[in-house]
Amino acid sequence: MSLMNVYQISSQGMSAQRERLEAAATNLANANTTRTAAGGPYRRRDVILESVSSASALDAPFGTEMGMSAREPDGVQSRTLVSESAEGIKRHLPGHPDADANGYVTMPDVDSLEETVNLMSAARAFEANVTAFNTAKELARASLKLGEA
């Protein structure tokens, strides 16, 4: 059932975009965080997206039994990576409690303009996935109505 695959693919797309939104929101919220549990300033979160085959182990034999051609729809998978570089932006704030001997504070490597753009792009991409999902839903509803007079 191709339409069922659309649901799966689009919801994967939606969760991937939601993860991007979360990462951007976290980064913006922590743009000035100088203390973390791990020590040092906050480290930027980046989300990487990867196109994956969403065919599960169950699908393959089931599909063959049902006479469907073996094909693997591509979904998308996301992962949040924490920036490994401890290099932040040095700012001269001598009065700051976290300032070093020279009066410099290491601020997180977060570009708020970049994060805002990520936020917008993730929101648009999420909407596109919702549209695809809704179209599939409408089509499925039309198919269900076939039995009616």
Next chain:
Amino acid sequence: MTLSGPDQVTSLLTTFLNVQSRRAEVVSTNIANAETPGYHAKELDFAGHLRQAAENASAPRGGQQSAQSAQSLTNEARVVEQALPEVIRLDGNTVDMRREMSTLSETGMQFLAGTQMLQSHLRLLRSAIREGR
């Protein structure tokens, strides 16, 4: 219109709906991967599909067989990568959102048209079964 055995209109329309839902699947894959670096947009290979159908149609055969060949075509329709655009984004992604959105709504309309046709065909059958009442 015969009622013995599987009837041709129903199976052709079913094939049509299957093709459209596969298209919707491919489009939704492209949309889900709209931000995936290095992802190349995909589409159903319609040109190859049509060529094969034309070759099959030129050979003389009965209606039943043509319906069957249409069925086999659906299963064989391959998913291929779209032709690369002239300008590729820096992340190597080739999904054109406007194109995907228009394909999505086109597919939706085609599918709805297919269900309408199938519905009126079923209505005809039902009317015949009930002797026009």
